[in-house]
Amino acid sequence: MQKEQKQKKPLRRSNRRSAEILAVFTKHNFYSGGFTPEELRTTLEDLGPTYVKIGQIMSSRTDILPESYCRELEKLRSNVKPLEAEAVRAVIEEETGRRIDEIYSEFKDEPIGSASIAQAHYGVLKDGTRVVTKVQRPMIAEMVRQDFVLLKKLAAVVNVATEGETGGSMVDLKSVIEELEKVTEDELDFRVEAENTRTFRNLCIENERLVSCPMIIDDLTTERILTQTYVDGYPLSRSEQIDADGIDRTEVGRLILENYLHQVLDVGVFHGDPHQGNIMLSHGVPYWIDFGMIGHISEQNIGIIQEIVLALVEKSGEDLTNTILTMGVTSGKVNKQKLTEDLDGLIDRHVAVKDLSRLNMGALMTDLTAMLSTHHISMPGEFTMLVRSFVTIEGVLESFCPELNVFDAMTRKMTERMRESFDIRQKVAGAMQELLATGRQATKIPSAVIGLLRNLAKGRMKIAFELTGYDDLVDKLAVIVRNLILAIFASVLFVGSCTLCTTDIQPQLDGIPIIALIGFVLAAALAIHTILELWKRK
Numbered sequence: 001m002q003k004e005q006k007q008k009k010p011l012r013r014s015n016r017r018s019a020e021i022l023a024v025f026t027k028h029n030f031y032s033g034g035f036t037p038e039e040l041r042t043t044l045e046d047l048g049p050t051y052v053k054i055g056q057i058m059s060s061r062t063d064i065l066p067e068s069y070c071r072e073l074e075k076l077r078s079n080v081k082p083l084e085a086e087a088v089r090a091v092i093e094e095e096t097g098r099r100i101d102e103i104y105s106e107f108k109d110e111p112i113g114s115a116s117i118a119q120a121h122y123g124v125l126k127d128g129t130r131v132v133t134k135v136q137r138p139m140i141a142e143m144v145r146q147d148f149v150l151l152k153k154l155a156a157v158v159n160v161a162t163e164g165e166t167g168g169s170m171v172d173l174k175s176v177i178e179e180l181e182k183v184t185e186d187e188l189d190f191r192v193e194a195e196n197t198r199t200f201r202n203l204c205i206e207n208e209r210l211v212s213c214p215m216i217i218d219d220l221t222t223e224r225i226l227t228q229t230y231v232d233g234y235p236l237s238r239s240e241q242i243d244a245d246g247i248d249r250t251e252v253g254r255l256i257l258e259n260y261l262h263q264v265l266d267v268g269v270f271h272g273d274p275h276q277g278n279i280m281l282s283h284g285v286p287y288w289i290d291f292g293m294i295g296h297i298s299e300q301n302i303g304i305i306q307e308i309v310l311a312l313v314e315k316s317g318e319d320l321t322n323t324i325l326t327m328g329v330t331s332g333k334v335n336k337q338k339l340t341e342d343l344d345g346l347i348d349r350h351v352a353v354k355d356l357s358r359l360n361m362g363a364l365m366t367d368l369t370a371m372l373s374t375h376h377i378s379m380p381g382e383f384t385m386l387v388r389s390f391v392t393i394e395g396v397l398e399s400f401c402p403e404l405n406v407f408d409a410m411t412r413k414m415t416e417r418m419r420e421s422f423d424i425r426q427k428v429a430g431a432m433q434e435l436l437a438t439g440r441q442a443t444k445i446p447s448a449v450i451g452l453l454r455n456l457a458k459g460r461m462k463i464a465f466e467l468t469g470y471d472d473l474v475d476k477l478a479v480i481v482r483n484l485i486l487a488i489f490a491s492v493l494f495v496g497s498c499t500l501c502t503t504d505i506q507p508q509l510d511g512i513p514i515i516a517l518i519g520f521v522l523a524a525a526l527a528i529h530t531i532l533e534l535w536k537r538k
Contacts, residue, residue: 269297
């Protein structure tokens with residue numbers, strides 16, 4: 001009986017929450033033809049903190065929702081009612097198994113910031129390290145997961161109407177909800193953000209005196225709390241403070257832009273949401289913060305992005321079409337001629353009539369993504385996130401330092417990459433020629449050595465003494481020499497193939513040049529053959 005009562009409690013909570021959600025939807029007349037952008041925003045606000053967070057995520061998803069909806073969702077409030085100090089302390093103590101005064105020499109109950117899923121508090125550890133601890137709201141994970149279950153059930157009867165020249169359409173809200181569920185689930189586990197921060201710091205920060213990011217305090221980070229070093233500064237949005245401190249906007253903007261391009265083009269790992277609040281200035285040094293979402297892009301797709309930029313510079317719609325069809329996924333038959341014509345028009349609007357140094361790359365990429373959607377072409381997820389990130393950082397820099405241009409800097413960076421790639425190719429080509437020449441000579445060594453040893457064995461050559469009657473010994477030496485030569489040749493092949501892997505020589509398989517794969521296979525075969533030969537003669 002007691003067990004049945006326990007099972008009924010979550011069921012009653014679920015039913016109660018379902019009724020609350022349905023009441024909000026009814027209040028906003030969801031059944032009368034779908035939500036307008038404003039109705040969607042106010043509905044999410046009425047549904048509570050979980051839905052505010054969902055709306056904030058959706059506001060940057062132009063690949064999922066129409067731009068009019070995304071613009072409206074940007075208006076969602078970023079702050080919610082803060083937690084009571086006792087609740088915050090309870091979460092930290094529960095997660096660490098220690099009292100607050102055992103962890104911190106100072107801990108401020110007043111939050112630095114309060115959001116829908118968590119809030120942040122300043123503290124000083126016992127060793128004097130200044131930190132920020134982000135604390136997840138109690139029961140928020142359970143509430144979010146329960147809400148997504150209910151939302152997916154309700155999605156069957158909720159439509160989001162879009163407007164357009166062709167008369168409008170409906171958004172598949174179920175797909176939107178499932179996509180948001182994946183993103184939100186990661187945000188509910190602070191260990192994901194901690195790992196993202198470590199990855200970003202290890203790969204993207206070259207010189208902390210120029211650009212930096214916080215360090216994670218591992219023993220004070222769990223699924224529900226995240227502790228990192230405190231950044232003593234203010235966000236890039238504080239224009240008056242920046243001017244009062246005499247910050248050189250051009251220099252700081254250049255450092256941010258160069259580091260961002262380093263993330264994208266050199267490392268393939270980039271900040272997924274680089275808005276003004278996620279870039280801090282501490283004593284004139286820009287700091288990246290908040291790594292709940294980082295993007296990854298493969299070396300192969302970096303090469304394709306280079307081809308896209310090159311096609312834009314050359315104003316070639318045909319080259320742009322071929323590159324996009326290489327990268328994109330089609331969901332129907334594509335009219336290549338019409339796509340090329342549309343892309344030529346896009347180039348005319350954004351590139352041909354403007355000075356390339358002032359090109360708005362974010363606007364161009366947004367229009368390109370929308371155009372591809374009309375041709376039933378979807379780009380890889382990593383590319384979609386990169387476009388959103390690119391649009392965001394360009395907007396930030398345009399506001400912070402208008403004289404900087406992302407496209408101009410990007411083309412210079414890519415020119416350097418292509419020049420270095422060309423130099424590497426020349427060096428590799430020369431190394432391969434030397435390798436082949438060495439290989440041809442190496443193949444002659446075993447027979448030459450064997451002949452020499454047999455001549456010695458048969459007494460045809462004398463070196464101050466005459467070898468006779470040692471045929472078995474000479475045969476063994478010949479085998480050893482032959483295996484030694486094969487081992488050396490296998491090593492040369494392996495090293496040469498490793499060198500090839502540092503280039504972007506085409507064709508490739510999973511980012512590895514085919515010629516390098518062939519080298520690895522031959523090296524492995526020679527190595528196995530040599531080991532087996534030695535094993536037989538033990």
